[in-house]
Amino acid sequence: MAVSQKNEPQAADVNELLAPATKAPEFTLQFAPREMFSLSESRGKPVIIAFYPADWSPTCGDQIGLYNEILPEFQKFGAELLGISVDGPWCHKAYTETRKLHFKLLSDFEPKGAVAKQYGAYRSADGLSERALFVIDKNGVIAWSYLSPIRVNPGADGILEALENLPK
C-alpha cells in the first residue's frame, strides 16, 4: 500500500498547523486582479480554507476540481470555500476561468506565503503552501485542521465530517 509515499518527508515534523479552538487569524488577500477579500467578511457562516501548493499542478488540479464538483455538498452546510496558494491573482483568474471554478481562489502572493505562515501551513524549503485544510466555525474559530502529505489529495470526507460536527 501507499508505495509512493515511502520517501515522503513527514511534513508534520516541519509544520505545526494552527489547532482547533484557535481563533482563525484575520487576513485580506486579492482573489481577482484588484479585488480584495477579508476572512471577516464570512463571519456568521462556516468557512473552509484549502491551502494548496500551486494552480495547474496535477494533484491540486484534481483536488480543486473535486471541490468544485462537490461545492453543493459544502453549501448544504451554508459553508464558504476558499482556496489559497502563493500564485498571483492573474494566474488564479486564468485557472478559475479554464477550470470553471465556482469558488474564490486567494493569492497569498505579497508578502509571499504570509497567510500560510500564520496558519502554520507554509513550506519554506519549497516556497509553497502545504496541502492543508481548515474548517472555521461561524464565530471565526478553527474547528478542525488537517495537514495532508503534499502529494496526496486529501479528498473532502474530513471537511464534511467537520462541518457535520459544528454546533448547530
Next chain:
Amino acid sequence: MTKLKTPVSAEDHVQGPGDADVTLVEYGDYECPHCGHAYPMVKRIQKRFGDRLRFVFRNFPLTQAHPHAEAAAETAEFAATYGKFWEMHDLLFESQERLGRDLFLELAARLELSVPALNQVLEDRRFETRVRADFSGGVRSGVNGTPTFFINGIRNDGPSEFMELLLAVDAAMEESQSLRK
C-alpha cells in the same frame, strides 16, 4: 488510512463472488482519461486473480470537467436495469473518445436495448439520483479524484498503475489468507 463508508450491497454492480478474498471497488468517470487508462488494467487484474477477486464499479462523474460523464453514467445505469451494466460499462470505456448522445443511443442499439427508451431516460435524467447517490457516498469515503480504488475497504493511495495496483491487490490477498489460517 481512509476507509470506504458505503459497504458493497445488492445495489452495486459487481463482478466476482461475494466470498472472494479481495474486493476492489473503483469510483470512476467514463469520460476521465485516467479511468480509461485503468479500464484494461482492471481487466488484466481480474483475469489474473479470477474468483479470488470481486470487482465493484461505482459512479463518480466529474461533471464540471467532463460534459458527457453524467449522461454516460446514466446510460450504464439504464443498461443495468436490463441486466447489461457490464456490457455497457465496457463499451463506454472502449469508445471513450466518442462519448455523446449519438454514441449512447448507438450502444443501446448494439446491446439490443430500446433506443427511444434510453433517449427518454436521458431527457428525464431518470438515473440522476442513483448516480448522485454513488457520488455522495464516494465523497464521504474520501474519494479524491478518478479513478479512486478501495482494496478491501481501504483507499489505495499508491499510484493507479498496473503493477502497483496488482501488488496492492496481491498484498490484500495474502493478508486475507493469513487471517483465515
